[in-house]
Amino acid sequence: MTPDSSAIVAAFAPWHPLHRVARRKLRGIDDLVAHAELETYSVLTRLPAPFRVEGELAADYLRRRHPGARLVLPSAGRVRLVTRLAVAAVSGGMVYDALIAATAADHGLTLLTCDRRAVSVYERLGAPFEFIDA
Template identity: 40%
Template sequence: MPANAEPLLLDTSAAVALLVADHPAHRDVLAAVGQRPLGLSGHAAFETYSVLTRLPGPLRRSTATVSHLIAVNFPETKFLPVQAHSRLLGQLADLGLAGGSVYDALVGMTAVHHSLPLVSRDERALAVYRRLGVELAEAAD
């Protein structure tokens, strides 16, 4: 990968598809990210860990394996600083966000804060990401 390539951040929907080789969207996400450096966007790091450690039966990965997969595959993972978290908490009502969309806002605002594009396959979250002004990278269906 080029040393100066801009990193891409992924949400959980894209990260799981990328890491699970037999996921129906694996090839699409792999093509979308190319050789770019990758990171998880804020809360997506914890959510990806949670999903991969609770997959059914033989698909489930151990906690040690998942920690290693995340560290190796997503070295550009970014988080919101404390002040940005506080601001977002104060903005949620004005943005009309509640329930699970709050977690989408955490993911989206992390990408916005770091001025990095986000890869997502989560149709439900896209409206939140757009409302926040997230730069979305293409992940083909």
């Protein structure tokens, strides 16, 4: 298992409605998809006040809670992904959801998500995922 950014943000933020369940689901998960880590950092540092956090806090949380490997999609997989995106009619910002899903799948991992919108992308790519719900 590895989380997408929606699951990491939920586990981080005590104000998030899925905080407790996400925190429990992510406990012990060390490895992150590299793009999910960067996306999470971006979200946490750009949230509106009072939810926004300093970059140092976001980076420390990611390192401390998920100290393992940062997973990337190998070059050949990236080349194939572009074709898969076109065939699956994935475009715009959904491409980044697809990159995270394809990377997790390439590493044999199921993606944990709280993002209902991303589910359609994960399904179109045939990427295994588990939806975190209350």
